[in-house]
Amino acid sequence: MCKCLKAFHIQLMPIYEFLSTAVCRSPLGMSGGQILDEDISASSQWSDSTAAKYGRLDFEEGDGAWCPEIPGEPENMKEFLQIDLRSLHFITLVGTQGRHAGGIGNEFAQTYKIKYSRDGSRWISWRNRQGKQVIEGNRNAYDIVLKDLEPPIIARFVRFMPVIDHSMNVCMRVELYGCEWLDGLVSYNAPLGQQMTFYGQLIYLNDSVYDGAMIHRSVLWLGQLTDGMCGLDDFILSHVYNVWPGYDYVGWTNESFPSGYVEIMFEFDRTRNFTTMKVHCNNMFSRRVKTFQKVVCYFRSESDWEPTPISFSPVMDDVNPSARFVTVSLHNHMASAIKCQYYFSDMWMMFSEITFQSGDNPIHKVDDSNTRILIGCLVAIIFILVAIIVIILWRQVWQKMLEKVRSLPCSHSYYSWHSSLELSPTTASTSTASKSPQTSPQDGAPHYAEADIVNLQGVTGGNTYAVPALTMDLLSGKDIAVEEFPRKLLTFKEKLGEGQFGEVHLCEAEDMEDYMDEDFSFDVSDNQTVLVAVKMLRADANKNARNDFLKEIKIMSRLKDPNIIRLLAVCMSSDPLCMITEYMENGDLNQFLSRHEPEGMIALLSNAPTVSYSNLQHMATQIASGMKYLSSLNFVHRDLATRNCLVGKNYTIKIADFGMSRNLYSGDYYRIQGRAVLPIRWMSWESILLGKFTTASDVWAFGVTLWETLTFCKEQPYSQLSDEQVIENTGEFFRDQRRQIYLPQPPLCPDAIYKLMLSCWHRNAKERPSFQEIHRILLECKP
The missing domain is CATH 2.60.120.260 (Galactose-binding domain-like)
Structure with missing residues (x-):
């Protein structure tokens, strides 16, 4: 489902070079x-x-x-x-x-x-x-x-x-x-791929693009295993049109290998210090195809092969049929050639891409000019790191100053101090205060300026929406724009998740329509129960958490949009405090799409439920509409993702906030030392490096959410990268030397929509589109 990325690790600093047909398109210098x-x-x-x-x-x-x-x-x-x-x-x-x-x-x-x-x-x-x-x-x-x-x-x-x-x-x-080309691989010697017969159809699993010679029924040079294209989950299908079934993969059957393994030898341009090997494998076990059971690798550093190989056995997966990368640690072996034996775990074994990562500089004499260039690069890197440290220290000092001001007993003094900075109610940011905020109204809403926010801890441990501090006068009163709901009318169904200060439950509510505003109605018959999500604050929650919970209720009670989850009622008369919100019968968008397939051959063969591209676009348009509404109120979501979008009837989408509280999505969040748990794979570079959350950073997250939607949530964004490498990639956005990595274009994605995604990930936040523009583009794009 992805374009493969080639990685090469430079020892002097943890920066990764990635090559792909999607992003490796810079002019080389004519x-x-x-x-x-x-x-x-x-x-x-x-x-x-x-x-x-x-x-x-x-x-x-x-x-x-x-x-x-x-x-x-x-x-x-x-x-x-x-x-x-x-x-x-x-x-x-x-x-x-x-x-x-x-x-x-x-x-x-x-x-x-x-x-x-x-x-x-x-x-x-x-x-x-x-x-x-x-x-x-x-x-x-x-x-x-x-x-x-x-x-x-x-x-x-x-x-x-x-x-x-x-x-x-x-x-x-x-x-x-x-x-x-930093991979260093100059040739591989692999057995010829073979043919499979599937219900009378011939599947050709040969290395169709190799550019070398055929020697003793093997290929020698480079070909399909280094062409930058990963195979789809279903090996019969292909990213490329007008080719034969099986095109993406090179495959072998165990019947042709009495030894039980396929041996591939890789030759490199020089002796390197190898850290890992990544093999993209098919795992459609229902058709007797699995990842390799074990791999044994030998290393040649000079002219002789080392006598002791390394061995690695991946965890076998008989549940998820998706194709995947298997990462093999090579333990920093020095070698100019590697010979690996991949053992069968079923009848067939299929590879579409093999890449190597090495952790050193070339082992040969470097001329003086290269040395000078290297020293210059190191000096530049040191200056950049010093600048980042200065920025971080400055922000910490600034935040402490703000905390002292906020601790003053008179809130009037607080606002007077801010008025001296000439702040206006603008888009929220976790950066403490902007000395010269810029506003460029569009459709009546300010565009990407920054101001203080009020952080709401809430039930999940993170805020629902980041709200500009200057709009908090909305919260000064005691009134709440929703009704008190009797607890006895709630029936517990299951726990959806839990956070630092409470839990989220799925419940059935009786007679909910009697406690609702006249402008809201459920699509159910009279006297029928409805599903609701109940956020419940723990009785032992501290005072700050309790105050934040009340603020969250007041904010949520004022959000009224068809694509935003609605606060229906509250339980405030006694502990535990509860807020009752809508819940959609089809659950969250991530789980919904992962259970479906795009219309086509794979769905027909697997008898899986499908979602058409037009419905995907319809859902994405609704997400953009909901975010347009939030941005018009100067609210910043900070955790926009498919896990935080709920799906109702007829592909209705409503944006929520409790994905963070679910153990199911714990892998989507990363704890940076001394900071909160953050969804770094959805975050803009400035949010990760500088702690700035604005409408522009929500736009970035929307681009990732759109990418998730068009890939049917089959993989995590940047699945080939570790969390640390994701953070390193944000440094490339900061340096802006055209080395940053973008998510690849999904197979279903039209060029115009991928262009929209890329605009959401623009380095300059001011050049990203507004949600008004995004919504308009999605409406105008024809499925």
């Missing part, structure tokens, strides 16, 4: 000048002014392009423009352009081919996933045409080879897009 003239060569040229160095995309130097000297015979493939990238790169995209030269030139390549090499001696012809070599090029001399390389290539040298005929001369300007 147009930007990072690729030097001496690294660009060609088979021939018209003249000095059409030499290879002029073949840079979007440049008009010389005569405006590289042009080969002789058109040659039809289908001539001898002419080429060659680029030396100096090191291996993961190349996902190419761009071409013709010669315009201010209107003087009109030469371009209508079609071309690509060859590539990792060592400069063995050249490989690129083919797409259907086996086609010829790439459609330009139709005029000036437009840039970009083409995805599917599959991507791993190469140091790349040649653009125009297909030349007698009808016209050709000239080319080009660019390569991708990332440096």
Whole structure:
């Protein structure tokens, strides 16, 4: 269900490089000048002014392009423009352009081919996933045409080879897009994938994109196991259209391996210090496919194999059929080659991706220039760390000052002090106070400014909504906008969860309609019980928790929107204090979607209930509508996720807040030392690093929630990353050096919706869309 991410660990600091076809798309330096003239060569040229160095995309130097000297015979493939990238790169995209030269030139390549090499001696012809070599090029001399390389290539040298005929001369300007290949893997030697027959249908599990030679019924070089594409849960299906069943996986049957294992040998560019290996495996046990039972790995550091291997046995899973990464610790072995034996645990074993992580620098002499660059990077990193420490210390001092002010007996003094900062009621933030808040009203609501908040501990241990302090005059009175409800009319059904100060129960309520506002009605018959969620404060809760619980009731009683869970009534006459809220019969969105499948072959084969894309979009639109309402009141949710959205009839969605209290979702929260438990995989970088929670950070969380929805909640966001690596990734957003990792585009997700997600994760909070804009975009997008 995911695009695979390649990881490489640098010993000097815990920063991870990830490569994927979704995010590894940066220009490699033809147009930007990072690729030097001496690294660009060609088979021939018209003249000095059409030499290879002029073949840079979007440049008009010389005569405006590289042009080969002789058109040659039809289908001539001898002419080429060659680029030396100096090191291996993961190349996902190419761009071409013709010669315009201010209107003087009109030469371009209508079609071309690509060859590539990792060592400069063995050249490989690129083919797409259907086996086609010829790439459609330009139709005029000036437009840039970009083409995805599917599959991507791993190469140091790349040649653009125009297909030349007698009808016209050709000239080319080009660019390569991708990332440096830090995995270090240069080849693997694996047995040929095999065929499976499933109800009369042939499933081809061969390594269809390998670029090496076939030696003794095995493949030698690189291919499907390093193409950046993870297989789907159902191996019959594929991310790629117009390919055969089984395309995503390389698979073997135990009947062909009397030894009980499949052996794969991996060769690397140099000796490395290996920390882990990740293997993406299929686990559709209902079809006799499982992850490997055990793996035994041998290491070669120089010319000899070490006698003692390492062995690892993963926990077998006969409950969840989802494909998954299995992480194998390699215990910091030094090696230039690794040979692993993967043991069968059932009839079939299928892999779609294998990646390695190493924890050191290259073991060879580093020249002085590299040393200077490394020292410069370290100095820059130290300055960044010092700046972060200064910011953190400044915030701590500032917060202590605020706490002293808030402890003053006269609340009037508190507000007077804030008025000197010229604060207006704006979007809440956990940063204590902004000295120069900015407001840019949109649809009547301020946009992303910051102000103090009131933290409500509540039942779950975290606040329901972060409420601007200056709106707390709403809470000064004793009135509550809901009725007292008799406890005797509540019947306990089950405990939904518990938090630091209380519990959340699912109950049945009798005669609830008699205690409700006239503007609210249940979709039930008269005298019929309704399901409600009851937040109950523990009798031994401290005074602060009790006060916060009362404030939460007052706030919740004023939230009235069709996509926000409604406070129905309270039990305040005696302890324990209770608030009674709506509960939707289909539970939370996370569990609801995880029980369903998208419409298609996998649902037909598994007989699973389905949800259409139009219904997914409808649910996402409702979440955006509810958040638009909250943002119009300057409230910040701080924990928006599918676990906090409840599902009713006809895919009705209402936003709630008690997901944090459920043990089921304890893995979604991470305790940072000295701070609260935080849902870091849904949080913006500024929320994690700077403690700032604003409407803009809610927008970030909405993007993650939308991603969850379109993946049917089959995996946790950033499932390939540990919690620590998620936090490290926020540092990349802070540094903004294009090394940050984004969630990949879900298979069901249209480009326009993924573009919306990416805008929600913009580094600059002010450039993220408002919920008004998000709601409008979702309404306008046609399913």
